[in-house]
Amino acid sequence: MKMKSLQDALYNWLTIKVVSDARPDDTAAKETVELFEEILVSDYHLANIEITTDDVMYYVSFLQEGESKKQRFPREVIEVILNQINDEPDKYCNFPAEEEE
Template identity: 55%
Template sequence: MKSLQDAIYNWLTIKVVADARPDDISAVDTLQLFEDILTKDFQVGDKTIQKDDEMYYVTYSIDGEEKKVRFPIELIDIMHNQIQGNPERYKNYPV
């Protein structure tokens, strides 16, 4: 993955799903994949997430420097919303 912003976006999207479905091994494994990408490829550390009525905010550090990105809620929650709206299409594969 070439873009740090894309990696954070993908990580956050699957984190929302994995947090809602902690027994879904596919979600948990995918979350770990993006955790590894952020850590190994981009040297990202200490991630925190905040959410308001419109945005998710991810604060993270690289080489001790704190940085922040934001994403609209509807972009991040889309996968989770699809799973909730069509559970028959998204079988939960327990750990």
């Protein structure tokens, strides 16, 4: 899966990462984060990806081919999916990994 732009890939990764961090038992969210991380690394050559926040923004800093870069995203945009899940949790059940015996 190839994202149209680095910004799209970071947006998708950050959106699901926020959900995954808030729902550590949600294996589908975790697997989706891993998929987008693979895209960021293999397609866009990112390393040392870090997230910081303030009241208004998420900041994603990273190295891309040795160059330090940073992008920012409004919290209200990134947290839309998490807010939907929190508002209607019965529509978004967790699917934890099946225990192996």
